[in-house]
Amino acid sequence: MCKRTNPRGSRTGRPRSTEADTAILEATRAALVELGWSKLTMGDVAGRAGVAKTTLYRRWANKNELVVDAVAVLFDELELPDLGSLQADIEHVVLQFAALLERPETKTALMAVVAESTRDEPLRERIRASIVDRQKRLVLAGRERAQRRGELPDEHPVSTVAALDDLIFDVVAGAVVHRALVSAEPVDGPWAARLSALLLGGLGAAAAR
Amino acid sequence: MCKRTNPRGSRTGRPRSTEADTAILEATRAALVELGWSKLTMGDVAGRAGVAKTTLYRRWANKNELVVDAVAVLFDELELPDLGSLQADIEHVVLQFAALLERPETKTALMAVVAESTRDEPLRERIRASIVDRQKRLVLAGRERAQRRGELPDEHPVSTVAALDDLIFDVVAGAVVHRALVSAEPVDGPWAARLSALLLGGLGAAAAR
Amino acid sequence: MCKRTNPRGSRTGRPRSTEADTAILEATRAALVELGWSKLTMGDVAGRAGVAKTTLYRRWANKNELVVDAVAVLFDELELPDLGSLQADIEHVVLQFAALLERPETKTALMAVVAESTRDEPLRERIRASIVDRQKRLVLAGRERAQRRGELPDEHPVSTVAALDDLIFDVVAGAVVHRALVSAEPVDGPWAARLSALLLGGLGAAAAR
Amino acid sequence: MCKRTNPRGSRTGRPRSTEADTAILEATRAALVELGWSKLTMGDVAGRAGVAKTTLYRRWANKNELVVDAVAVLFDELELPDLGSLQADIEHVVLQFAALLERPETKTALMAVVAESTRDEPLRERIRASIVDRQKRLVLAGRERAQRRGELPDEHPVSTVAALDDLIFDVVAGAVVHRALVSAEPVDGPWAARLSALLLGGLGAAAAR
């Protein structure tokens, strides 16, 4: 999560304050809400957290890594309750994800750190570990549940299944992000319904709605 | 494109140097390639273009607007030749778009300006006008061509058609961007084939590949 | 005085603000009075002068050089009016110099920059040019005047005279500084009288007072 | 020398390490040689001494007091062997003192702590006790010896004698320091001879050399 010099935690010296850890992450989210990514400053975060700037830099190398850690936890809120059909499950997770992207701390931060990550391999890895891979579980769970229900065939080899999971993930997440942040149009029930229809039956099915 | 004080263009005074215009945009793209979005500075661009900083600010209000203009023209390269089937057309445009996102000047700049735009309405409008809406023509053309070919039904009301165009746009563009920049996996032929199968026939069809 | 990139002053670009120059030097002296050398900060000086920190650094490389320039002008106040005898002239300049060293902006700054100069050759040169050599004129004038009065012989070779001037300078300035700042005893009329007696007639003469 | 909480030395608890005391003072002198006053840091001294920063602060209230103690001992090297005449004694002590001021640990530290002391009364007192007053013994001894030799009259009242001692001290020490550190000229045999001639016989005598 944040850098520790000693592998198994040093035994000597004053230990890091865990209160500072949480105060900093909360302050970061608050600053994101108020200021957005580009106006967020380390000094401001330190001030909000009641902490010296050095305490931030002792834990995170730079703004990007701090923000990734601060935002990552929000993505753990996403859940996939069994609503009885794949269609309903998809619509539900799409709306949940859209609600998350509506929040000011995520909408500005997510794109910004992804943008930075195109030039910063360690940051990309951190994003993948903290955010991206953690959400793939939703696709996995949904697909397996649909197979159990018989909504999807399950005789395919493992590699095909993995490729399909990746595809679904990129399509759903990408479509929602693009709709919400690039097109800047609402991700609402009808749109979610059209998207899930497209996924289940292709363009023809989507057009029929 | 860039701000002109007088509505119909002032008749008096020294006219703006068009050489400066193009030199600045080229310098901006070069700086994006070398430095990426976050390390690009106005002073550096001015230096590369052999131009004073004032000359930049006379034309663009800030870094974001300059970068949008510098990058926008690249998106006009996208074309949609008739390859005989909707499937082929989709795969072709997906690969074209992916190639564009591979270029360092686009990959870092696109996400960054979108991130900024979440807090900057004029910037969002500029992005929409310069980049987003310009690419919707591809969806429009592809969908109409498919209808002419009989691959898609065409009796739907206009509003439904528009909503479908928007959906396709968000799904295709979103999926490619997400795959390329977030998942950081290659957008290659097989993946494009799977995506187009999904669009045409839904998950079942995609799984069959 | 302060660094100028172009030798005879660049013709191009916005010229340096001379108001800023004087405001900064005045602010520096005010800060020295209030805070002393070690608590004086560049940011504070900038704030007092109503100027950005960069404007300070554009003119002076560091705190030391700024302080030397700010304090140097104070030393130009020293004068050597003809009081009729070498003894009176010496006592007068000693008391003047002591009054200067009483001022808080000089007393703390002078020793501090001299201390720094032991590790910084350019600074030593600046001190010599701005402060030290400028005061040697007093010794020169006083010695010549005494020779005209016949209080001192004048048939010596030039090199001997120069060595004597240097000696007098180090003895008088050194004694006053040491008395005022190291011994921290008052430099008053009686002490000045004893010192001048010593200079004129040696220990025996000083003891006789 | 350094602070002890209990007046007669506490009986309870672990006693302070005397090895640490000497290691710290040696490390301080070494750091002064390498870095000079302004770049010397407490952390660096602690590191060199193989000691925790806390251990420094347990003994000295701050950097200045530590440096005064570290340097003070060097001044105890000064001696006043009987060379047979006042003139020879003066020249000898002048050259000794100059040699001391040549050493990097003294030249930078002495002026720096004096500068600090202009704003710090306890520090001034510590300097006086540790350094200044300790050297006055040389003046006292030299003057008494000269009186015994008959080189100086000895019928003066005590107050006059004390004032003369102070004057000699300020003149000699001040002149050497000023020559060495401000004028930055060598304090060599000829200069020492001129200075002692001045002291013994005044300007006329000094000019005659």
Next chain:
DNA sequence: GCCTAAGCGAGACGGTACGTCTAGTCTTGGT
């Protein structure tokens, strides 16, 4: 062929944030 308004390169300006450094204090566990 002048006049004049705007553009131009250069670079100083006020501001703001950066990431680093140091001072001096505090908190661990261990001697």
Next chain:
DNA sequence: ACCAAGACTAGACGTACCGTCTCGCTTAGGC
């Protein structure tokens, strides 16, 4: 009570950019 280690607050450092503002000079229309 001491010690080593190292985290802590506070705040200055010097640098880098931003976007604005003079400067003196250039350039092309309109007169």
